[in-house]
Amino acid sequence: MISHHIKVAVRNIKKQGWYAAINITGLSIGVALSVMILLLVKYELSYDSQFSESELIYRYTTKGVIGTDLINEAPTPMPLGSFLAEFEEVKVVARIYLGSNKLIAYDETKFGEEKFFFGDSLFFRVFDLPVVAGKFDLTSAGNVVITRSTAKKYFGYADPIGKEISREDYNFRVVGICEDMPDASHFHFDFMASMGSIDEILCQKGDSLLAQSWNEDWLDLKCYTYLKFHPAIELKEFESKINKEKSGFVEAQLRKIVDQDHQKTIMLDFFLQPIEDIHLFSDLDNELENNSNLIYINLLIFAAALILLITCVNFVNLTTSRANKRFHEVGLRKLLGALKYQLVIQFLTEAILYSVSAMFLGLVLLEILLPLLNAFFGLNISFLRVHNFKDLFWILFIVVVIGILIGSYPAFFFSGMRSNHVASGNNKLGKLGFVFRGLFVSCQIAVTVFLITIAAGMWWQINFVRTAYLGYIPDNILVVKRARALGEHAIAFKADVKKVDGVRNIAGCWNIPGDELPVTPFEITTNGKEKIVKLSFIITDDEYFETLGLSLKAGRFLGDSRSDTMGVLLNMSAVNEFKIKKPLGERLGFFGVNDWDMTVVGILRDYHFQSLHHKIQPQAIFMTPEVGTLPYLLVAFEEEVSSGAVDELEVIWEKYTNGSPFEWERLEDRLSAFYDEDVRIAKITSVIAILALFMTVLGIIALSSFVSEFKAGPISIKKVLGASSQTIMLSVFSVFGVYTIIGVLVAIVPTYLTLSIWGQRFAYFDSINIGYFLLIALIMIGVVFAAIFYQTYKVAFNRPLHVWQYL
Secondary structure, three states: HHHHHHHHHHHHHHHHOOOHHHHHHHHHHHHHHHHHHHHHHHHHHHHOOOOHHHHHEEEEEEEEEOOOOOEOOOOOHHHHHHHOOOOEEEEEEEEEOOOOOOOEEOOOOOEEEEEEEOOOOOOHHHOOOOOEEEEEOOOOOOOEEEEOOOOOHHHHHOOOOOEEEOOOOOOEEEEEOOOOOOOOOOOOOOEEOOOOOHHHHHOOHHHHHHHHHHOOOOOOEEEEEEEEEOOOOOEEEEHHHHHHHHHHHHHHHHHHHHOOHOOOOEEEEEEEEEHHHHHHHHOOOOOOOOOOOHHHHHHHHHHOOOOOOOOHHHHHHHHHHHHHHHHHHHHHHHHOOOHHHHHHHHHHHHHHHHHHHHHHHHHHHHHHHHHHHHHHHHHOOOOHHHHHHHHHHHHHHHHHHHEEEEHHHHHHHHOOOHHHHHHHHHOOOHHHHHHHHHHHHHHHHHHHHHHHHHHHHHHHHHHHHHHHOOOOOOOOEEEOHHHHHHHHHHHHHHHHOOOOOOEEEEEEEEEOOOOOOOOEEEEEEEEEEEEEEEEEEEEEEOHHHHHOOOEEEOOOOOOOOHHHHHHEEEEHHHHHOOOOOOOOOOOEEEEEOOEEEEEEEEEEEEOOOOOOOOOOOOEEEOOOOOOOOOEEEEEEEOOOHHHHHHHHHHHHHHHHHOOOOOEEEEEEHHHHHHHHHHHHHHHHHHHHHHHHHHHHHHHHHHHHHHHHHHHHHHHHHHHHOOOOHHHHHHHHHHHHHHHHHHHHHHHHHHHHHHHHHHOOOOOOOOOOOHHHHHOOOOOOOOHHHHHHHHHHHHOOOOOHHHHHHHH
């Protein structure tokens, strides 16, 4: 019996010709798009789940208060890790410390590396990456484990185990090679050196006091602490116990540096965070890498559901639009004794066959286009993620569900017709049936307008943040990395660079715009009272302000006088945040550091040091006369940076460095990169919106075909009675116009709410102009009328003689 139904379904699909082609095309596009979205959602949800017992791995974070400022940091103090290792609930603890960008060399191969980490000896017991070669021994100072891609980068096909690489003045032994961190991880490293190496490096530089104390400082948030628990522990209870017992250590350290009153203004607590939640749910200061946001996942899931809804509605409308031809088939079957359930099975079989065909074509289409989509969206998803029994089961389940959804209405619609109506030709639908289909099209239009407006709103905001005035102009500024390689030649290098044609100025700085600035507590004396405030800070040379084009609100800039190394600039946000009435001349010092007070000499107008995801932070700027200690140089050009100018800079660089590679980037490109995740989602949303528009057009064609099928008689009768073709077309357009306007109006509220929620990612949000929404609505109306024109034209301009077939 089933084989019979399948044979009949295949014959019917062949007979339907281009209607079947449209149905399968619409379904396959909907399936391909939905599967792609689900693959992307699965990829986003899979972050940090590749490690064994990932559900038992947590990261500790720091929250608290300094003065009136909140602490919300991803890093923790160094001694927290040793403290946690003493508790029986903890299976293993590992800390990591991010090193700065320094030159790594092996023979003649040299690169500046930003992903050089220091880790505890138990790091690879928490993050169990596969061993490629050697062993993961981080117990001895000077040992380092590198990733497979790093090994190939430095050693090619040679065996790196046992070889030494230099990191400026310190040598490391390669003891192991691991696989690269999975793409879906909240941090990535190229080198993982032993934590004990830091002590040796500090001692080698003469900072033996710092080497002795940095492991015991509870107020210095520098490392990232991870731990793996034994199963079945009470996390909240463990958190409370840790915060209660650590308080003695923190308070003892506070008593050494501040009085009792100030102790009450500083509180630190530590909280657990599942590593599987970091990528989507964490929005802390000083994250290792930029995270995503749950709103994107919700938006993508919602979009996938809407696409499937549009797809299913289109199928129903296209199927029932051929009702007059199918009525004869159903009538004959009923006259020959076919039962209702047999007709239902027949139509469901046909729908499932459509669904299977569409799923097959959709997956083939997606497999072909996936490399292009990955390149366009900047992703790395593949069908390898569905090559297991569970995923294949869900694909088959979706096929059956889609088949039932798209087949149920036609099945009961046709099988429910009475035999005498079928035989007499009385197969006309009531007004309710047309209204029902019209409202379905309204939903499709609402979905399409929603997606197009969301995409337009995203691009509007992205354009706003990319072109907004930041308090300085980042165009034509070149960032030279690892400027410490110049050492004592930094001043001479700057002097030679200024002689290059087109160079306006050059400055050194500790952090470049876009970086997450270090934040530390300061003591400020204002109105004769001392209070503790939390400030981000930056260290520069005297030419930083002119190079960026910053402006003053009051006072003066820091100059080249050596006495200005004891001066400090505050921005307006700092003055307003701490309600300092007369800031010039006030004293500012690092919290807990005695006999080092700086004088506020100027107030800087606010400028956006970070991306517009963040509010402008209260900031202090100091100056150092030791330009050679600053890791970055900013070279400002009068006009666009040319490749010839870059070549000249490289020649000067080679003159003053000992073979160190010249690394640079454009400041505007660096700032633009902070919006890459937003651009990626905007691209995905735009593609979804375009395909939704295409499928909505198919749906409108389906409905107009349906109207032509069932209203051809009444329309022809009107024409015989004297109605002009233009009047008939206008009456049809007016009906579709009502449903189009309903769809546009329905889209307004969810579009506004979604854009408002998405806009919360940005500290500075510019809502899309209402004119753009009206333009999108007008375009949608035009598309609707264009889609129905052909079908309406055929009926409206039909010859009157054809009317007799409807009388």
